[in-house]
Amino acid sequence: MTDRPLKVLIAKPGLDGHDRGAKVLARGLRDEGFEVVYTGLRQTPEMVVTAALQEDVDVVGLSILSGAHMTLVPRICSLLREKGMDDVLIVVGGIIPDDDVPGLKESGVAAVFGPGTTIGDVADFIRANARSRD
Amino acid sequence: MPAETPADRANDLCDRALAGDRHALARLLTAVENRTPVAETALRRLYPAAGHAQLVGITGPPGAGKSTLVAALIAELRRAGRPVAVVAVDPSSPITGGAVLGDRVRMQSYAADDGVFIRSMASRGHAGGLSSATSAAAAVFDAAGFDIVLIETVGTGQSEVEVAATADTTVVVEAPEMGDEIQAIKAGLLEVADLIVVNKGDRPGAHRTAGQLHAMLADTPREIRPGRPMPKHPEVLVTIAATGSGVPELLAALDRHRATLTGTDGESSRLARAEAQVWAVLSDRLHDRARSIEAAPLAESLLRAVASHELDPYAAADRLLGLMAGGGEAGAGRL
Numbered sequence: 001m002t003d004r005p006l007k008v009l010i011a012k013p014g015l016d017g018h019d020r021g022a023k024v025l026a027r028g029l030r031d032e033g034f035e036v037v038y039t040g041l042r043q044t045p046e047m048v049v050t051a052a053l054q055e056d057v058d059v060v061g062l063s064i065l066s067g068a069h070m071t072l073v074p075r076i077c078s079l080l081r082e083k084g085m086d087d088v089l090i091v092v093g094g095i096i097p098d099d100d101v102p103g104l105k106e107s108g109v110a111a112v113f114g115p116g117t118t119i120g121d122v123a124d125f126i127r128a129n130a131r132s133r134d
Numbered sequence: 135m136p137a138e139t140p141a142d143r144a145n146d147l148c149d150r151a152l153a154g155d156r157h158a159l160a161r162l163l164t165a166v167e168n169r170t171p172v173a174e175t176a177l178r179r180l181y182p183a184a185g186h187a188q189l190v191g192i193t194g195p196p197g198a199g200k201s202t203l204v205a206a207l208i209a210e211l212r213r214a215g216r217p218v219a220v221v222a223v224d225p226s227s228p229i230t231g232g233a234v235l236g237d238r239v240r241m242q243s244y245a246a247d248d249g250v251f252i253r254s255m256a257s258r259g260h261a262g263g264l265s266s267a268t269s270a271a272a273a274v275f276d277a278a279g280f281d282i283v284l285i286e287t288v289g290t291g292q293s294e295v296e297v298a299a300t301a302d303t304t305v306v307v308e309a310p311e312m313g314d315e316i317q318a319i320k321a322g323l324l325e326v327a328d329l330i331v332v333n334k335g336d337r338p339g340a341h342r343t344a345g346q347l348h349a350m351l352a353d354t355p356r357e358i359r360p361g362r363p364m365p366k367h368p369e370v371l372v373t374i375a376a377t378g379s380g381v382p383e384l385l386a387a388l389d390r391h392r393a394t395l396t397g398t399d400g401e402s403s404r405l406a407r408a409e410a411q412v413w414a415v416l417s418d419r420l421h422d423r424a425r426s427i428e429a430a431p432l433a434e435s436l437l438r439a440v441a442s443h444e445l446d447p448y449a450a451a452d453r454l455l456g457l458m459a460g461g462g463e464a465g466a467g468r469l
Contacts, residue, residue, distance in 0.1 A: 003231060004168045005226075005231055005256070007232070025182060026234050029232065030227060030230070030232035030234045031227070031230055031232060032230065032232060033230045033231045033232045034232050034237065035226075035232060035235060035256045036232065036233065036234050037235045037236075037238060037254050038234060038235065038236045038238070038239060038401060039239060039242055040238075040239050040242060041240035043242065044245065046244040046245045046246055047242050049245075050244075050245040050246075051242070051245075051252075053156060053157055053160055054160055054251055054252055054253055055160070055235075055238075055253060055254055056160040056161055056163065056164040071358065083157060084157050084159070107291045120345060125184075
């Protein structure tokens with residue numbers, strides 16, 4: 001049905017242990033009416049992609065505060081494409097230097113949300129850009 | 135290559151899912167969950183291929199350790215080389231429709247293992263501990279060749295017994311100190327258990343709780359009374375899901391129960407499931423037809439008459455049923 005909730009994966013790839021932001025976002029997106037799959041800390045790119053595939057999500061949200069985004073994000077994007085999930089909207093949040101944003105977008109990220117972003121900003125962006133399938 | 139009609143798409147997804155394509159399987163589950171036109175064609179095709187898996191319901195109160203126990207069972211099953219699928223249900227918000235599906239957090243170690251498939255589902259307003267599509271999702275996994283499907287309910291209380299009609303084997307997970315012997319003999323959830331697991335077995339009181347449950351539910355005389363429903367005598371086990379302690383014994387108990395399913399016990403549970411499935415589809419179809427374009431003008435005038443107390447709700451429902459029975463074109467083709 002067209003009014004079914006969009007399904008969003010919130011994942012924390014890499015080794016930093018700061019998941020408060022990801023949890024607050026998961027809860028905030030729940031309140032915005034999304035179905036949010038939360039995978040927890042210290043996810044490998046393969047774990048993120050397997051979860052996205054099995055859950056058949058519309059959106060993959062990656063929270064990274066460790067500085068490893070230029071390694072982890074392109075890997076996740078290419079694995080998603082490899083698995084046929086090229087229509088999934090990919091967004092990134094965390095501490096991402098402005099200089100890195102064009103590179104991330106080139107690898108397939110639709111938006112990068114830095115500190116100060118509101119939950120409403122993220123929700124509006126997802127609603128406007130996620131491709132509702134089936 | 136995109137298929138044209140929902141039926142083509144359903145057949146394409148089924149072909150691929152049955153051949154082991156996990157992405158196609160995931161898309162099928164989405165169709166089933168969203169009750170799209172693809173879902174009905176797919177389920178009709180897959181249903182004859184299902185019926186071989188053991189569907190295991192895992193239920194119990196929030197925080198008792200259901201997800202951790204499921205993760206421990208996955209580990210045990212994979213050690214034995216058995217493929218396993220999981221349907222994990224978490225509640226939808228009654229206010230916004232949103233949900234946080236957090237059961238995967240404890241099950242993420244199997245990313246590279248094709249023998250494990252975990253799918254989270256929001257309950258989407260369905261009461262009873264499951265979502266309305268849980269049973270159909272389990273059938274899809276069954277048809278796709280998974281030998282065992284673990285169905286984890288939302289956290290439940292005393293009376294969410296729907297899982298027992300969906301599963302072949304129902305496991306009720308309790309935490310230590312869940313209550314006294316009076317709690318153990320109350321009607322409801324504990325009555326539908328084929329196995330009871332007292333998890334967090336390293337906590338104080340775990341063995342006392344298990345002993346009380348065993349005394350009240352398993353250790354009671356089993357008197358056969360013709361014509362009366364036969365109460366279950368569940369085995370009571372103690373586990374520490376976080377370390378895996380007691381989990382091999384749990385899997386052995388699941389296998390023992392599975393062996394009983396070919397007999398008359400199993401037949402009545404299969405019949406109960408068939409009944410629940412057919413009745414659910416029938417009720418959906420009646421709803422659809424009562425709300426169809428053909429029925430809309432009559433329905434609206436009937437609703438107005440009921441609202442103004444000129445007509446009672448029973449008479450209104452009977453008239454709508456009458457329209458459907460004599461309904462001619464109005465949906466007859468759909469059946």
